Amino acid sequence: MTSTAVAIPILSSSRTGSQTRAAVRAATRLVRLAPSTLLRFILWQVGDLARITRPAARSAWRSRCLRTWADACLRTANVRVHVRGVAPTPTPFLLVANHLSYLDILVLASLVDGRFVARHDIGSWPVIGQLVRAGGAILVERGRRGAAVAVSATVRAALEDGSGVILFPEGTSTDGRGILPFRSSLFEPAVSIDCPVHTAALRYSTPVGSPQAADAVCWHGDMPFASHVWGLFELPRIDVFVEFSADQVAGSDRKCVAAAAHDSVLALHASVTTEVA
Numbered sequence: 001m002t003s004t005a006v007a008i009p010i011l012s013s014s015r016t017g018s019q020t021r022a023a024v025r026a027a028t029r030l031v032r033l034a035p036s037t038l039l040r041f042i043l044w045q046v047g048d049l050a051r052i053t054r055p056a057a058r059s060a061w062r063s064r065c066l067r068t069w070a071d072a073c074l075r076t077a078n079v080r081v082h083v084r085g086v087a088p089t090p091t092p093f094l095l096v097a098n099h100l101s102y103l104d105i106l107v108l109a110s111l112v113d114g115r116f117v118a119r120h121d122i123g124s125w126p127v128i129g130q131l132v133r134a135g136g137a138i139l140v141e142r143g144r145r146g147a148a149v150a151v152s153a154t155v156r157a158a159l160e161d162g163s164g165v166i167l168f169p170e171g172t173s174t175d176g177r178g179i180l181p182f183r184s185s186l187f188e189p190a191v192s193i194d195c196p197v198h199t200a201a202l203r204y205s206t207p208v209g210s211p212q213a214a215d216a217v218c219w220h221g222d223m224p225f226a227s228h229v230w231g232l233f234e235l236p237r238i239d240v241f242v243e244f245s246a247d248q249v250a251g252s253d254r255k256c257v258a259a260a261a262h263d264s265v266l267a268l269h270a271s272v273t274t275e276v277a
Contacts, residue, residue, distance in 0.1 A: 009095035037131070040069045041172065044134055059136070059163070062111040066135040070109035072117070078237045079103070080097075084271075085244030087112045088198040092159040094190040096261050097200040098269060100176045100218045101169035102225075104202055105132070107240050114164030117186060138165070148185050156189035166183045169258065175214040176203060179266050184258035191254045198248055198262050201268035205239040213238070241272040 044065040051058040088095055095112060097104070107115055116132070121143035123129045133139075138154050140231065141147045158165050169182035190197050204213035211231065217238055219228050232238070245264050252256035 002107060016249040022234035022236075025236070026230050029233045033073065036052065036072055036076070037069065040065065040072070041131055041134075044069075044131070048134065062135055066109050066131070067113070069131060073106050074110055077233060077235075079107070080237065080239050081107060081110065082239060083111065083240045083244070084242070085200075085246060087200075087244055088164065088196065089113075091162050091164040093164045093196045093198055094155075094159065094187070095164060095166045095198045095200060096169050096182070096187075096265065097166070097202060098179050098265055099170050099173045100202055100204060100220075101173055102219055103217060103238075103240070104168065104173075105206075107202060107242060108200070109135075110168055111242065112164060112166060113274075114166045115158050116169045117151070117165060130230070134250050136167050152186060152189055155186060156193065159189055159193060159195050169261070173218065173219045173220050179262065179269055182258045182265075183260045184254045187254040187257045187261070191251070191257055196248050197250070197257055197261060199245040199264040201243050201265050201272050203241045203269070203272040205241070206235055207237055210235055242270050243268045 017116060040263040044062070047061050047065070051061050061165060073079075079148070080257075093114075095114060097108065104123075105118065108114075109116070115136040115138055117138045117140060120139040122135070123133050123139050136158075138151060138158065140151050155165055155167075167186055169184075169186065171183050172180070174180060187197070189195070204217040206213045206216055210216065216231055216235055219225070245268060247264075249257060249260040249264050251260050
């Protein structure tokens, strides 16, 4: 996946009426979101400093800020969240889900209090990266020698500290037509301390006449990031269906747990796919 910036589409006389309305919609949403995000970031930092000597209060404040920011982003983009099942609680827990888009983080952050395991380069994104870092994201630098061991140790420390951890074990986002094999290495911290492992599945849908969610919402392959975000904000509405499993997954070791989690997410994915259809 590449995050190479591209030029944002501009209005021109050659655009159709529907294209112009979509472009105006995207521009309006981005204009609304930018100051809202900046304001929340400032409040986040001020509140964080005020609680610096109280770790539990500081963690709760970060979770609250991340959830309210995620809610605001989803409302701005007119993302409607449909939920079946109950999100895992109390902490600690490991929640694993399929991965379709950067939007997954906002959707799950609006529903679950936990620290995300995310790509390292997300931390360098303007404003968003700062918010993700401030929210306690555990960033994975893939390909670096020893990175998996370091991240595994951080995940274990988070679980032992009583935090929920949210993981996308496919290792990359997809178009949603299937579930890739799960990487088992980051299941080890949960297995080693006998931490509950929960599963969830996500599926996106767009209105009739709009670009399909597989391309307009899911971010995969070599899709440029900036133009994809613009196209996503052009959509009149996005529906996301989230289903949480009623049961935890278990196994004798990390590979068994990863396999059981994969089977569970497959079943949930089939369920939400049927619901969307």
